[in-house]
Amino acid sequence: MKKTHIVGIIIIAVAIAIIVSTYGNSSTYATFSEAKETTKELHVVSHLVKTKPQHYDPIKDANYFSFYAIDNKGVECKVVFFGTKPQDFEKSEQIVLTGGMVGDEFHASKILMKCPSKYTDQQADMKEFSSVKKSTSL
Secondary structure (H helix, E strand, O other): OOHHHHHHHHHHHHHHHHHHHHHHHOOEEEOHHHHHOOOOOEEEEEEEOOOOOOEEEOOOEEEEEEEEEEEOOOOEEEEEEOOOOOOOHHHOOEEEEEEEEEOOEEEEEEEEEEEOHHHOOOOOEEEEEEOOOOOOOO
16 A cells, blocks of 8 residues: 555544534533433433522532423422522523433423513624633733
């Protein structure tokens, strides 16, 4: 075999490896029931259950926020977010939670809120909150 053929085969193999690893790490949309069956990180589209209590005490622990949400299939689940409570959380129309199930609780690493259009001049406003701390430089 020529060296150019070997280099071409190596480039193709690397490209296939990158595609497979990207596909394996991508998260998908699911329900709370489907999240219980897997350990992968998933996106769950849900709505806030306003009749159930929310727990956020910034004096005791500013990075713990829990609430109840109901997915599109009607399954209700307790959600725990290890970050600060998002501003105007109660006004959100829809919540997309990224994370996974731990026991009977859904532990969210990100919360994406769809706010009502009447607050944003006829366009939906999407705000993303992440529990990953961002470093700031001075």
